[in-house]
Amino acid sequence: MIEIQNVYKSFDGKNVLKNISAIFESGKTNLIIGQSGSGKTVLMKSIIGLHRIDSGKILYDGRNIPDMQFMKIKKLRQEVGMLFQGSALFDSQTVAQNVMFPLEMFSNMTQIDMENRMKFCLGRVNLDESTYNLFPSEISGGMQKRAAIARAIALNPRYLFCDEPNSGLDPLTSLVIDRLIKEITEEYDITTIVNTHDMNSVMEIGENIIFIKSGEKAWEGNRHQIFDSNNDSLNDFVFASDLYKKVKATNNIQESKQ
């Protein structure tokens, strides 16, 4: 579980995060949603420790990151897997080498064990052997995301962070990635935090959602509660698409009939 308490962060005197508190439970997909520029990525990078927060607490199962020394943070990061917006696979390495990279850096496994683990992780994200020796530039965006997930789970992380996992993907592939993230979270009881503004993801995997508006937490709930909220900012965000207006209208009609 990750808990953040009263987190503030500013850049050059401008407050980007203001008094944000939230609990991200393990075994659940926790979503941070909000418009572009609302502070989602800054919040995620602050939670990971890539940004140093001005004040507040970030507790990884009770371990407060801002109080930790560099070496301890380094150690903690080996328990963290991250899926970046652009996959961030290493260009100069093949898919197999990318997945084996964290194992080579941090485990004392033999070459055979590492290869077995690599095959297992790539198999888990449904990438077959034909992709093992391809470079990231030779595979599709969806495959890159899956390879990046495989790399993220190679060291059996306790915490998984996904920054805009569906950006640049078609709706069908997005659905595959969302389901994969949810399955892995439940299967390994990982604390997963997903940063997204994709409403399809919200409706598919949003078990615990916090909505960020101008650096402040404006709403918290789950995917079943999101349509019934009275929060104007959230409604502006959710119903920006006509599709979800129609979904809500249909829901209201069904409820009134009942």
Place this chain on the structure above:
Amino acid sequence: MITLSILKHIGSYTSLMLRVFTKPDRWRMFFRQLPKEMEKLGLDSLGIVIIISTFIGAIMTIQTKLNTSDPLLPKYSTGLVTRDTLLLEFSSTIMCLILAGKVGSNVASEIGSMRISEQIDALEVMGINSANYLILPKIIAFVLMIPCLVIISMAVGLFGGYLVGVFSDIVSQNDYLFGIQYMFQPFYIFYSIVKSLVFAFIIASVASYYGFYSYGGALDVGKASTNAVVNSSILILLSNIVITNFMLN
């Protein structure tokens, strides 16, 4: 403002170098990277070093002969001047200025691309000292390879002079060969190698610095690359004065 900016760069560069020169997270990974970098930064530069050195050696011989046509000057002076110019300045300083363009832009753009595509963030999230992992093998590899490049440049430059001298008949084979051996001081080679080691460090570290702190998009990586080449060239020229004053004066 300019002074503040320079101080800021010096501070950032120093703190980056402190991160670079630490014990690698895994020596095995370091020693795997090192030969790759030696090949990429050193061996892959061999072609340009050979081509440029051959032609410059040849041109230097022609020009020296043209400018030393005084009958009072000994015939071997063409070979002597060509040798000393190559050994003292061309094969170390000028060659490193050329390599600042080739290697510097390569290093800055590679690391800069990794920065903007979040690959460096990925390393950090994994708990890896990204500066050490990415930059240390490049600096060590280039510093190890540069003496070889300098010595090859000297040899090939002298050979280029020999070829043009013999084939165009502007200087006899015997005069040229006598000239390049006359009053030979091995210290010049040592001086040249010492300079090139410093220049290699400047090229690899300054280019890495600009790449590592680049941000934005492809245009910014291009700017970082340009800044790396320009600033490392300036630093090479400045340090050339300091080293020359220290070692030859």
